[in-house]
Amino acid sequence: MQHKVEPQAWPVVEKEAFVRRMLSRLARGEGTRFRLYGSVPLIEACRYNCVVQPAFRIARFIHKSSRANMRATLAILGLIGATSATPLRKRQSLKDFNDFDVLNYALTLEHLEDKFYREGLANFTEAQFAAAGYDRTFYSNLVEVSADETAHVKLLSDAITAAGGTPVKECTYAFGVTSPAGFVGLASVLEGVGASAYTGAASQIANKDYLTVAASILSIEARHSSYIRSSLAQVPFPQSLENPLTPNEVFTLASPFIVSCPSTNGALPIRAYPALALTTTGTISTGQTVSISSSPNVLAPANDKAHIYAAFITAGGPVFANMTAAGNGYEFGVTIPEGVYGQSYLIFNNCNDTVTDTTIIAGPALLEIASPSST
Numbered sequence: 001m002q003h004k005v006e007p008q009a010w011p012v013v014e015k016e017a018f019v020r021r022m023l024s025r026l027a028r029g030e031g032t033r034f035r036l037y038g039s040v041p042l043i044e045a046c047r048y049n050c051v052v053q054p055a056f057r058i059a060r061f062i063h064k065s066s067r068a069n070m071r072a073t074l075a076i077l078g079l080i081g082a083t084s085a086t087p088l089r090k091r092q093s094l095k096d097f098n099d100f101d102v103l104n105y106a107l108t109l110e111h112l113e114d115k116f117y118r119e120g121l122a123n124f125t126e127a128q129f130a131a132a133g134y135d136r137t138f139y140s141n142l143v144e145v146s147a148d149e150t151a152h153v154k155l156l157s158d159a160i161t162a163a164g165g166t167p168v169k170e171c172t173y174a175f176g177v178t179s180p181a182g183f184v185g186l187a188s189v190l191e192g193v194g195a196s197a198y199t200g201a202a203s204q205i206a207n208k209d210y211l212t213v214a215a216s217i218l219s220i221e222a223r224h225s226s227y228i229r230s231s232l233a234q235v236p237f238p239q240s241l242e243n244p245l246t247p248n249e250v251f252t253l254a255s256p257f258i259v260s261c262p263s264t265n266g267a268l269p270i271r272a273y274p275a276l277a278l279t280t281t282g283t284i285s286t287g288q289t290v291s292i293s294s295s296p297n298v299l300a301p302a303n304d305k306a307h308i309y310a311a312f313i314t315a316g317g318p319v320f321a322n323m324t325a326a327g328n329g330y331e332f333g334v335t336i337p338e339g340v341y342g343q344s345y346l347i348f349n350n351c352n353d354t355v356t357d358t359t360i361i362a363g364p365a366l367l368e369i370a371s372p373s374s375t
Contacts, residue, residue, distance in 0.1 A: 097247075097269060099207050100165040105247055105268055106214060107156040109197055111170040112254060113190050114153045117146035119175065120183040132180040138231055145187075145224050152217050159213055171261035188232060189366065191225035192343040193245070193253050200244030225343075238342030238371040241315035245345065248273060248357055249313070249364050274298040276348065276365035285370045286336050289322075292346065294330045294362055299348070308361060309352045310334045313345040318355040321346075341371040 097105075126139045157167040177183045198218035205211040226236035245253075252272040275298075280290040292310075299308065308325070310332070311318035322335040334346060347363035349355050 276363040
């Protein structure tokens with residue numbers, strides 16, 4: 001059975017109009033209604049002009065990509081904050097999260113980054129970085145970045161412990177990095193995802209002291225990201241707003257690196273979506289159609305009237321993009337819309353109006369989209 005794909009190109013609005021729209025609709029919320037397919041809750045309808053679509057079955061799937069494919073999928077990313085005509089909405093309800101959950105979620109990401117830098121700096125010497133074209137100053141700054149990530153781990157762990165909670169411990173990871181250049185490329189990816197993760201989680205922190213801690217870390221993650229992007233000859237800040245990612249979206253991006261975790265780590269109310277991979281290589285620009293794939297049989301439509309929509313996650317809400325299907329059920333073409341630049345996140349959705357935790361079918365896929373100033 002083939003998927004039906006409807007092209008949806010949403011215009012970019014000017015910032016003033018976006019701000020007015022955002023402020024006027026922030027308080028309106030979002031209503032959803034669910035049915036059960038087996039034990040999996042699926043969206044049946046959504047409000048605010050969302051086209052009602054039959055729900056999708058999401059096959060149980062554990063994505064295990066090769067290191068080469070992982071590197072291809074995780075194309076080097078930057079920041080994105082495009083605005084769109086779609087209003088800003090809370091995309092994932094975290095009502096099951098308390099402050100400990102949010103802090104442990106942040107700590108989970110910090111452990112990953114901390115281990116990544118410590119392992120990379122242990123595996124590659126200053127001389128190897130120099131041979132790859134990175135000077136002594138850059139290497140010294142990487143050492144400082146690593147120290148920052150270690151400090152973030154301690155800060156979050158101490159905050160959780162002081163409040164009577166139990167901080168999660170470091171997991172076992174596989175980063176698949178084999179060269180200094182690969183290390184720097186993945187560092188850019190992780191720092192960009194980290195900044196988006198803190199941005200998306202900030203509104204869920206009730207305790208103002210914890211919020212201050214998170215904001216302090218967020219600002220440093222953003223500086224790390226800009227610095228490393230500059231070293232890759234990318235625009236350091238390609239968008240004026242940081243695009244927020246929900247915990248499920250972040251975990252989808254992080255989970256391929258996690259091999260196992262201590263049994264003592266408490267379970268967090270997050271899950272990974274089926275993975276999407278960018279298979280197009282080279283520079284990606286506005287108006288270009290790129291190839292996106294999933295694994296076969298991951299996306300199974302509930303019936304022949306079900307649709308898939310492509311959307312880029314931005315600070316102003318989802319920007320829907322034109323999309324075509326190859327006909328085999330797992331390869332698609334997506335056209336890069338105007339206003340989406342830098343480190344960008346593409347999801348497949350069952351609704352063409354809003355993106356929530358329950359409308360996402362798969363993704364995010366990660367794309368580095370060239371900014372106008374870099375082309």
